[in-house]
Amino acid sequence: MEKSAQEILDQYGDMVFRTAYAMVKNPHDAEDIAQDVFVCLVRVQPKFESDEHQKAWLLRVTINRSKSFLRSAWQQRTQGLPDTLPDAAFTPGESTVLEAVAKLPEKYRQVVYLYYVEGYSSAELAKLLRLPQNTVLSRMARARKQLAKMLEGEFDYVEG
Structure with missing residues (x-):
């Protein structure tokens, strides 16, 4: 239908x-x-x-x-006026992560968004973005590394 x-x-x-x-x-x-x-x-x-x-x-x-x-x-x-997301819609931690993701280069921001928010697998992303799967995986790894560096010290994790 x-x-x-x-x-x-x-x-x-x-x-x-x-x-x-x-x-x-x-x-x-x-x-x-x-x-x-x-x-x-x-x-x-x-x-x-x-x-x-x-x-x-x-x-x-x-x-x-x-x-x-x-x-x-x-x-x-x-250069447009800066737009920020309303803080009320997100927890402080979520806002911090979203701001960090927004600072990523476009090619990394794209795969992070489609993987984590839209739920596509790396194979599906490769097909959708017309890239080799290894390129998608490399971009994800580089994005995670950049995010870890940007968010270093932002969150205290307690192992228990």
């Missing part, structure tokens, strides 16, 4: 926005990108084999639109 654009928006709208936000780090630009993704969906009207295929298509288009936005001459020549 084919879903309407509204049903797809209801089901995947938050995911598309969060993915764009994770890449561009600005809610207003992420909203624009998400809107572009769904306009593309309505214009192209692709046929999907499954819900997973549909989700992967939406993520792929979102990632591509986000990368295009980040490469644009306008984006490279301007």
Whole structure:
């Protein structure tokens, strides 16, 4: 059964926005990108084999639109006002981790977000990002190492 654009928006709208936000780090630009993704969906009207295929298509288009936005001459020549996430929505620890993830280079931020938030495996990420699986694994390892360095001393773990 084919879903309407509204049903797809209801089901995947938050995911598309969060993915764009994770890449561009600005809610207003992420909203624009998400809107572009769904306009593309309505214009192209692709046929999907499954819900997973549909989700992967939406993520792929979102990632591509986000990368295009980040490469644009306008984006490279301007500096927007800093947007911060509202602290009330997250615990202090979560806010600290999110800020650290936001500081990662795009290629690392992308795999961390898709792996930990969207729940994709490294094999699925490789396919989705069109990268060798070992590249995905290397990026994850490097991202974890950078996060560990950034968050060093932030959390006290008690072993028991």
